[in-house]
Amino acid sequence: MKGSKRTVRAVMAWAERQPPKVKAFLAVVTGMAALVLLRFIIHDHDNLFVGAEACHAIGISVLIYKLTKERTCAGLSLKSQELTALFLAVRLYCSFVIEYDIHTLLDSATLLTTLWVIYMIRFKLKSSYMEDKDNFAIYYVVVPCAILALAIHPSTSHHIVNRILWAFCLYLEAVSVLPQLRLMQNTKIVEPFTAHYVFALGIARFLSCAHWVLQVLDTRGRLLTALGTGLWPSVVILSEIVQTFILADFCYYYMKSLVGGQLVLRLPPGVV
The missing domain is CATH 1.20.5 (Single alpha-helices involved in coiled-coils or other helix-helix interfaces)
Structure with a gap:
């Protein structure tokens, strides 16, 4: 060993x-x-998407433990949690009007726990919230995602508003972790529970990306046609890849810290 x-x-x-x-x-x-x-x-690649949502749920569970046992929200980005709640709420609405399945139930549970985390940070543990470090302007991501969704969205038979909202939540999910990464970049030191949470997000992003890439390979590209026409199919895959690479650097240093037996993750300059 x-x-x-x-x-x-x-x-x-x-x-x-x-x-x-x-x-x-x-x-x-x-x-x-x-x-x-x-x-x-894994033969049924749909299980990868379920696994991605399960990893996200595990990450949220780590936050719940941190907030209830440690009684501190230091190192957590309220803005990232709010962006997460926003894209989950939009995706949940789209799931109800477009397709109702196991993902709808998983998203419902994740949204409820995310709202609880927001409540704890904003009200119960506000004194430990690092507001000065959590300085990422969320309109930098919300506005471009909205504009991109208006321009590039699915070409299915569903109502145009629902198609735009679905694209919006996909784009927003890809960049929702940026405020959390900015906060960690500002502090340079990441305590264990926050590191575990972000690493869980990284695994979730990779599994979700793997789901789409393997589905495309298995169908020999037919899945892209099923998603619609125009730029939308390519943008779906690109969004998944972007999500993965945004967290790849952090996950590398997390694994390095874990192998080295360090409890506190120290990020070198330029990471995330």
Whole structure:
């Protein structure tokens, strides 16, 4: 066990010394290898999407533990939670009017717990909220997502408003974690429960991205046609990839900290 840990630490140390282009190449190769592994291990790729939502729920559970037991919300971004609640509420509405399935139930549970987290940060634990560090202007993401949704949305038979809202929640989900990353960038030190939460989000984003990519491969591109015409199918896949890469750097340093036995994650300059 100790030998394997030393090997992992040595590999991570070697990767960290590489130039940015090599790091990017290694990240792509690692991601592709993980996709190939998932393709052979999980036969029903719809389970990947359920797994993504389950990971998000696990991350929320970590926050609930932090807020109830630690009685502090230090290191958590209220703005990220509000963006999360917004895209979940919109997606939940779209699920009810477009298709009602297991994802609707999972989104309902996640929305309720996210609203509870917002309540705790805004009212019960307000004294520990790092408002000065949580300085990301959310209109920087909400407005562009709304404009993009108006321009690029599904071309299905559903009402135009529902199609635009569905696109809006997809775009907003891709960037909802940015305020949390900005807060961590401002503090440079991430305490364990917050790190666990963000890592869970990273895993959820990867599983969701894997779901779409593998579905496209399995259908030999027919899924893109089923999603509609125009730019929408390509933008769906691109949004999933963007979500994954936004958190990839953080997840790398999280794993490095975990292997090194460090309880507190210290982010080097330029990360996230």
